[in-house]
Amino acid sequence: MSSQRRRKQFQPTPEQTALAEHRKAKKQQIITDASQLQSVAERNHTIPPIAQRVWLPVHPPSRVQGCQIIKICTWNLLAQCLIRRDLFPTSDCLKAAQREHMLYYELLEVDADIICLQEVDRLEKLLPILEKAGYAHHYAAGPGKKHGCLIAFKKKLYNVLASRPVEYDTQEIRSDGNENARRGRSFTTRNIGSLILLESKIKENDGILVATTHLFWHPKQAAILFREVLKFRNDACCEGWPCIVGGDFNFAPDDPVYSLIVGDHLLPEQEERLTTSQVVHISVDPTGIPTIGTDEENEEGLDPDKFIINARPATCTDGLLSLTELVDVFSRLPQIKSVYDEGLGGIEAINRPRTFGHRVPISLTRRGRNEPEYTSYTHYWKTVLDYLFVLDPGDRPSKVIELLAPHKEETLKPGLPQKGVCSSDHILLAAIVCWEDPLH
Template sequence: MKPSTLVRTLLMASSSSKRSVSLTPEQIALSEARKAKRLKQQQEKASLPQNQEQGNVLSRPWLQLEHTRNVDGANRVRIFTWNLLAQCLVRRELFPTSDCLKAAQREHMLYRELVAQEADILCLQEVDRLEKLLPVLEKAGYSYCYASGPRKKHGCLIAFKKDSYQELDTRLVHYDDEEIRSEGSEIARRGSSFRTKNIGHIVALKNKQSDFGLIVATTHLFWHPRYTYERARQAGILKREVVKFRDTLNRGRWPCIISGGEYATNCQFAFQRTLLSDFNFAPDDAAYSLVTGDPLLPSQIDYLKTSQVVHATIDPSVTPDPAKAITQDENEEEADPDRTITNARPAAASDGLLSPTELHDLFASSGPPLKSAYDIGMRNFTESNNAESVPLFGNRVDLQPDRHGAYEPQWTSYTHYWKTVLDYIFVIDSSSRSSVTGLLVPPKTEDLEPGLPRKGVCGSDHVSLSADLLFST
C-alpha cells in the first residue's frame, strides 16, 4: 500500500471512530449545565456597569452630629483624606494576606472610594499612576494640584470641585531644606536627622459662590517608626509654613488683603487652615501631643531623645552598617524591615537637633494647636449619646482622659504586619469657628481582617477618612 493511501485510511478510521462515540445522558446534562452557567455569568456581567465587580468596596455609613447640623449663614465643607498605597511601593512580602496587590485589581476599588463620598476637597498621599487617576478625577468634576519630592515616584495631590473652588496659590515645603533655627552652620540651622525627600503640599482655595476660602495642606511624613524626632520636626515645620503661607497672602499678594484670618477690601475672604495628611504617627506619639498642644509625657520625651541621631544622608562620614547597606530608596517604606535605626550616629550639639522644649516652642510659635476632626467630633458624639458602637483608638490604648487622641479611629492602617493609626484631619480655626457636623464611620476590626488591601473592602492599606466641617462667624 502506498504511503498516501495508508494516511487516508488512518484518517478515515479516526473520523469513523470519533463519529461512533456517543455521550451518556449524564455527560449531556453536565455539558448543558456548564453552558447555562457560562451564559448566566455573561448576562450578569453585561447587566453591571463597567468594572463594578472589581470596584466593590466596604460600605461605610455617615455619623451625623445632630447638635451642630443646622447653623444659618455658615460655610460647609466635606473633606476627604486617604493614602492610596502607591503601586510602586507594593511588595508581596509586605502584604502576605492581601488578595489584590496588582494595579488592575486595586485601581477600580480606589476610584470608587475616591468619588463615593462626593467630597468638596480630596487630600491624597502616595499618589502614582497619574495617567489613570487624573481622568477619573476630571470626570467626577475635580481640578487638582499634584506635587512630589525630588526623584520620588509618588507624591501628594489635592483635588477640589472645580464648580465650587478655584486655586489661588500653592506652596511646596521641602522638609530637608527648611531651617528650624537661625544660628549655627547650615546643618545646624536645619536640625534634621535624615534627608527623607518628604514634602508638604499647600494650596489656597477660594469658593466661587461666596467669599469663603480655605488653605489646605497635605503631607506624607517620614515613615520609619524609630525616627520620632524627624517626624515631629517635619510636622512642626508644616504647621509653621501653613501659617506663614496665610500671612504671606495677608501682605497683599492677592487681590484682597487678609486681616486676622480675613481678607478685607471690597470683598472678604474668611480663610481656614486645614491639614489632612498621612502623618505616620499614632495618637500616643510625641508628635501627636505636640500637634494638639498636650504636654509631652516622660515616655514620649525618652522616645524623642533616643531618635535624636544623624543619619548618613546628613553626615556622609558615618560608617555604614555592613548588614544594612545604604540604598537609593532607603527612605521608602519597603526598606529597612527590621524597623531599627541603622547607618546613623548619636547627634551632637553642633548638629542642631531641637530639644523637647525647643520642639514644643516650634509648634507654639506658629499659633494655637491643631484640632482633630475625628477626635473632637467623636468625643462630642460619644459624650452626648453614650455610644459604644464606633471603634475608637481609646478602646485599645489607655490614654489619660485629659489628653487628646482617645477618640481617633481605632485603625487607619491595617495590614498583616502593622495595625495602627496614622491619618488625621486637623483644623486650625481663624476668625470663623469650626464644628464637626458629620464623620465617615471607621471600619470595625473584623471588616479589615486578615489585612488590607482586600477585595470588596479597600484597595489601599490605609482607611479613608472624611469629615463634614461647618465654619461659622
C-alpha cells in the same frame, strides 16, 4: 523660491502618521477607561467592590445660612510603585488591575468637595477619573520621587488662589551655624507638604487653606508643616480663612508628636521616646559610623518612614532641635484640633464605634483617645497614622457635622489591601465640617 516654500505643505512620513494615530488611540483609551470607571458605582450598585461605611451624625449645624460647610477626605492610596509582595503577604489585590477600580469607586462614592491624597502615582489613570467627576487638581512630589501628594477640589466650588510646596529637607529651623545645623537634618527624606489656598466661587472673600503631606516620623517635620501653613495663610492676607491639614503623619495618637500638635503636655515616657529621634542618618552624614541598626536589621515589615537605621547619635553641631526647643516651637502655634478625635468624642458612648482608646490606654484628660481604632491595617503593622487637622480662624470655631465611620477590625482582617474591602493599606477618612460666620 521663498513663495514656493510658503506654498509647500508638510507631508508626514508613514512612521509619523502611525505614531500620531497611536497617540490618538491611547488618548481615546484613557477617556474610555475614565468613562467606564466613573460609572462603576452605577454598574455595580448591588455588589459594591468595597466594604460599605455609614456616615455618623455628630453636631448638626444650628443654621445653614452664613455657614462655610465643607466635605473633605484624606487617603494614602498606596503607590503602585511601592508595592512589594513580601510587605503584604495576606493581600489578594496588589496588581494595579485588581486595585484601581476599587480605588476610584471609593474616591467617587465619598463625593468630597476637597480630596487630599498621598502616595499618588499612575497619574495618567487617575486624573481623567477626577476630571470627569468635576475635579481640578494640584500635584506635587519630592525631588526624584515617583509618587507624590495631590489635592483635588470641585471646580464648581473653588479656584486656586496660590500654592506653595514645602520641602522638609531644605527648611531651616534656626538662624545660626552651618547649613546642616540651620536645617537640623536627621534624615534625607525627600518628603514634602503641599499647600494651596482655595478661593470660594460661592461666597466672595471666602476660602480655605488646604495642606496635605506624607511625613517621615520625626517631630521636626510636623513643626515645619504647621509653621509653613500659618506663614502661607498670613503671607496671602487670608487670616480669616480656616486651614485643613490632612495626610499620613506616621505617628499614633499616643506619640509625643501628636501631643505636641494638639497642645497636650508631654508625658515622661514620651520625652524618653523623643530622645530616640536625636540621631543623624548616613544620608545626611555619610562619614558617620552607623551605631543604631544595620542593614541586616531592616527586616520584613520595617517601614522606612517610621524607623531610622544606619545612624549615629546627634551632637550639638548637628543642629537638631532639643526637647525644650521642640516644645517651644509647638507652643507658638494656635490651637490645632483633630476632626476625628473631636467628632467621635462628640458622639454618645453608646453609639460610638471603637476608637484608639479602646485598645491603647489614654487618659480621659488627654487628646487622641477618640481617633479611629485603626487607619492602617496590614499583616505587619496595625495602627493609626492618618489624620484630618483643623486650624480655625480666631472668631470662627469649627464644628464637625458628620464623620465617615471607621472600619471595624473584623472587616480589615487578615490585612489590607483586600478585595471587597479596601484597595489601599490605609483607610480613607472623611468628614463634613462647618465654620459659622460670626456676623450671623
